[in-house]
Amino acid sequence: MQPQSLPPLTLIVATTPIRVSEEVTRLGIGLKGTLPWPRIKTDMSFFARVTSRPPTAGKTNAMIMGRKTYDSVPASLRPLAKRTSVIISRDTTGSVQEGVRKELEKRKEKLAAKAAEAKAASGSGYVADPETDAIVTPCLDGAMRELGSREELGKIYVIGGAEIYNATLNMKRDELQGRALRVVMTNVVRKDGEPFECDTFFPLDRLDEGNGWRAASPAEVTEWVGEEVDGEWKTEGDFEVQMVGFEKI
Numbered sequence: 266m267q268p269q270s271l272p273p274l275t276l277i278v279a280t281t282p283i284r285v286s287e288e289v290t291r292l293g294i295g296l297k298g299t300l301p302w303p304r305i306k307t308d309m310s311f312f313a314r315v316t317s318r319p320p321t322a323g324k325t326n327a328m329i330m331g332r333k334t335y336d337s338v339p340a341s342l343r344p345l346a347k348r349t350s351v352i353i354s355r356d357t358t359g360s361v362q363e364g365v366r367k368e369l370e371k372r373k374e375k376l377a378a379k380a381a382e383a384k385a386a387s388g389s390g391y392v393a394d395p396e397t398d399a400i401v402t403p404c405l406d407g408a409m410r411e412l413g414s415r416e417e418l419g420k421i422y423v424i425g426g427a428e429i430y431n432a433t434l435n436m437k438r439d440e441l442q443g444r445a446l447r448v449v450m451t452n453v454v455r456k457d458g459e460p461f462e463c464d465t466f467f468p469l470d471r472l473d474e475g476n477g478w479r480a481a482s483p484a485e486v487t488e489w490v491g492e493e494v495d496g497e498w499k500t501e502g503d504f505e506v507q508m509v510g511f512e513k514i
């Protein structure tokens with residue numbers, strides 16, 4: 266019997282091309298524990314909207330991330346609101362778990378106060394936001410099992426960094442349980458053509474048919490993320506960004 270096909274697993278990433286030789290261009294994603302570029306609102310708000318928008322009311326999306334990516338989020342915004350953060354760590358001392366638990370508690374208090382204000386202001390028209398939650402697990406497999414048991418689970422995004430993208434891209438067919446594997450990518454370049462400095466790279470240099478991937482049309486990406494994506498380059502200050510999508514064949 267064919268295993269039942271589950272919703273897709275979507276890697277969401279912003280990359281910049283870094284030419285390392287005549288033949289090889291890598292996709293840079295990080296520098297010194299943070300992003301290689303200053304805040305680019307067009308991309309940050311795309312990421313926030315897409316990852317927090319549930320497929321249907323009452324569901325909450327999950328974001329799987331490495332412990333270093335969790336730490337790269339500003340402390341006042343951790344864990345990110347309206348989503349379930351799944352933090353992968355090998356820590357066995359309990360300190361990562363305890364740190365996340367405390368940050369979640371504080372964040373929930375603040376969000377509850379904001380929700381009460383919004384409810385008072387909008388009365389019967391008030392629509393509650395998806396829940397904010399965070400869990401720590403020792404491996405990707407454990408993350409998928411934990412999420413699989415949640416009835417309110419919406420979409421699952423893998424938000425990095427390189428180690429966790431790599432673990433996801435190496436998942437075996439049976440671990441994927443029939444899920445499609447997708448990448449929603451923001452290409453980032455400087456308008457003047459100067460490359461960014463990067464020390465962390467996406468594990469794949471190319472996502473083309475030769476490597477087992479196909480480029481999705483803007484209409485498909487629009488459907489995946491729930492808002493219009495036209496695939497055109499957009500300018501923001503000194504930078505240009507373009508949202509594209511790929512699916513594993």
Ligand SMILES: NC(=O)c1ccc[n+]([C@@H]2O[C@H](COP(=O)([O-])OP(=O)(O)OC[C@H]3O[C@@H](n4cnc5c(N)ncnc54)[C@H](OP(=O)(O)O)[C@@H]3O)[C@@H](O)[C@H]2O)c1
Pocket residue numbers: 277278279280293294295296297298299300330331332333334335337353354355356361403404405424425426427428429430432465
């Ligand atoms: N451009 C983008 O879209 C984007 C997205 C995300 C991140 N980034 C950037 O990427 C960089 C961080 O990436 P990174 O690769 O260094 O770190 P990462 O993947 O975020 O986190 C690495 C940590 O995750 C845990 N981990 C990784 N693999 C594991 C496994 N198989 N089993 C259990 N735990 C595992 C370990 O945590 P412990 O050490 O706690 O054991 C490890 O130190 C930063 O510069 C960040 O800004 C960029």
